[in-house]
Amino acid sequence: MDISIRNLGKNYGDVVALRDIQLDIASGELLALLGPSGSGKTTLLRAIAGLETINQGSIRFGDIDATHLSVQERRVGFVFQHYALFKRMSVLDNITFGLRMRTRAQRPQKNEIQRRGLELLDLVQLKGLEKRYPTQLSGGQRQRVALARALAIEPRVLLLDEPFGALDSKTRRELRAWLRQLHDDTGYTTIFVTHDENEAHELADRVVTMNEGMIEQEPDA
Amino acid sequence: MASSRSRNALREPAPVRWVLIGVTLLFLTVFLLLPLLVVFTQALASGLPVFFAALGDADTLASIRLTVLTAVIAVPLNTLFGVAAAWAIAKFEFRGKSLLTTLIDLPFSVSPVIAGMVFVLLFGRQGWFGAWLSEHDIKIIFALPGIVLATTFVTFPFVARELIPLMQAQGTNEEQAALTLGANGWRTFWHVTMPNIRWGLLYGVLLCNARAMGEFGAVSVVSGHVRGLTNTMPLQVEMLYNDPGEYSAAFAVASLLALLGFVTLALKNFLEWRHGDELTALRGN
Numbered sequence: 001m002d003i004s005i006r007n008l009g010k011n012y013g014d015v016v017a018l019r020d021i022q023l024d025i026a027s028g029e030l031l032a033l034l035g036p037s038g039s040g041k042t043t044l045l046r047a048i049a050g051l052e053t054i055n056q057g058s059i060r061f062g063d064i065d066a067t068h069l070s071v072q073e074r075r076v077g078f079v080f081q082h083y084a085l086f087k088r089m090s091v092l093d094n095i096t097f098g099l100r101m102r103t104r105a106q107r108p109q110k111n112e113i114q115r116r117g118l119e120l121l122d123l124v125q126l127k128g129l130e131k132r133y134p135t136q137l138s139g140g141q142r143q144r145v146a147l148a149r150a151l152a153i154e155p156r157v158l159l160l161d162e163p164f165g166a167l168d169s170k171t172r173r174e175l176r177a178w179l180r181q182l183h184d185d186t187g188y189t190t191i192f193v194t195h196d197e198n199e200a201h202e203l204a205d206r207v208v209t210m211n212e213g214m215i216e217q218e219p220d221a
Numbered sequence: 222m223a224s225s226r227s228r229n230a231l232r233e234p235a236p237v238r239w240v241l242i243g244v245t246l247l248f249l250t251v252f253l254l255l256p257l258l259v260v261f262t263q264a265l266a267s268g269l270p271v272f273f274a275a276l277g278d279a280d281t282l283a284s285i286r287l288t289v290l291t292a293v294i295a296v297p298l299n300t301l302f303g304v305a306a307a308w309a310i311a312k313f314e315f316r317g318k319s320l321l322t323t324l325i326d327l328p329f330s331v332s333p334v335i336a337g338m339v340f341v342l343l344f345g346r347q348g349w350f351g352a353w354l355s356e357h358d359i360k361i362i363f364a365l366p367g368i369v370l371a372t373t374f375v376t377f378p379f380v381a382r383e384l385i386p387l388m389q390a391q392g393t394n395e396e397q398a399a400l401t402l403g404a405n406g407w408r409t410f411w412h413v414t415m416p417n418i419r420w421g422l423l424y425g426v427l428l429c430n431a432r433a434m435g436e437f438g439a440v441s442v443v444s445g446h447v448r449g450l451t452n453t454m455p456l457q458v459e460m461l462y463n464d465p466g467e468y469s470a471a472f473a474v475a476s477l478l479a480l481l482g483f484v485t486l487a488l489k490n491f492l493e494w495r496h497g498d499e500l501t502a503l504r505g506n
Contacts, residue, residue, distance in 0.1 A: 084394035098402035
């Protein structure tokens with residue numbers, strides 16, 4: 001699903017966090033938001049997810065005007081920087097959380113939920129770890145669980161906030177290649193935030209650079 | 222060599238340790254263990270039959286019922302309030318937050334007698350709402366509502382104080398994740414926040430309950446000390462103690478209260494042993 005952002009602005013009191021953002025992301029594209037800390041890239045990502053309110057502008061997912069939709073209604077797959085896994089739940093319960101929280105009418109059968117959870121676990125190459133708890137996993141494994149959890153809700157778009165920020169460089173490289181592969185296999189429109197220029201260029205179809213709340217350069221796609 | 226040396230460097234010399242440990246033990250013995258021992262020996266001084274007869278006394282039984290009833294009302298109220306307040310303070314930014322935090326602590330810094338007086342001034346016969354209340358035949362002071370109000374006021378901070386640092390330490394990451402996964406506010410609270418705070422919550426409820434059952438000052442002001450009607454256990458202890466010939470009965474009831482303290486402590490220790498990781502956030506504060 002394509003994303004279209006128009007005239008988006010956000011400020012905290014007098015401090016401008018995002019200034020007049022215009023951005024189009026094609027369906028199935030893998031886009032990197034690159035910028036130093038404080039450049040507004042994470043704020044933009046959270047605004048797209050509905051985790052931050054915006055002061056002006058609009059956000060569309062395909063034909064849907066998402067500007068005034070709640071976080072829940074936007075149905076975005078969000079992967080947090082420090083994973084934000086539910087530490088009191090097993091890996092499988094983490095992954096199936098989104099399905100289990102659906103209203104009764106939309107909720108799949110219990111064994112169907114279970115089946116889809118295991119399928120996703122397989123997709124992120126963590127077969128057999130469904131009974132583990134997040135603290136029993138390595139950083140890279142947690143990141144994969146977080147991704148599987150986000151994919152479980154069949155999101156309109158996939159948003160990743162510094163997905164490799166907390167990992168060592170070896171795991172980072174492995175996960176990068178793996179994420180690229182996963183993206184090509186699943187075809188989700190994906191935005192990821194990073195401050196690492198190499199990572200952005202190596203992984204993304206297109207890199208958008210942000211600075212001081214603005215998009216700095218947008219080369220012709 | 223090096224390791225034994227560095228260990229010595231971090232340790233106090235033996236005599237210092239012994240003196241510190243000795244002083245602590247002496248203090249605990251004189252101020253905590255001895256009084257408790259006295260309570261139980263006095264309670265049982267005239268033998269078990271007298272002990273049980275004292276507890277079976279109609280007025281004493283009434284005071285136990287009243288104490289339990291008061292706790293049954295006040296503790297859930299403060300649990301609800303404590304969770305709501307902790308949630309608001311830990312998870313949101315809003316104007317007047319520090320004022321709210323200070324207000325929650327107010328019952329800790331105000332003498333319980335004042336707390337009782339406030340309710341007398343509000344709802345007593347000469348109080349602000351006194352005329353209206355007596356017109357409508359509602360009794361608050363010298364009755365159960367007043368006792369519950371005073372107890373609730375005094376035990377107000379316990380649950381909130383336990384939960385605020387715990388919830389602050391846990392942040393809002395998991396909640397945000399739950400929202401993006403489609404869970405509404407209530408389900409997020411129930412499935413994500415609650416499992417993360419349940420042991421801390423239980424801990425707060427335990428302390429709140431112990432205080433609710435043991436409160437003397439505030440309740441004393443609003444109760445009116447009517448035997449068999451408005452006497453809670455602590456008030457009953459005092460009354461029996463001042464009665465000639467009821468000396469050991471006073472200690473019998475007192476031993477029940479002391480026992481409540483023991484049970485609370487035991488449960489508290491059990492929680493710390495079993496769920497220490499989660500409660501560390503509490504002890505840090």
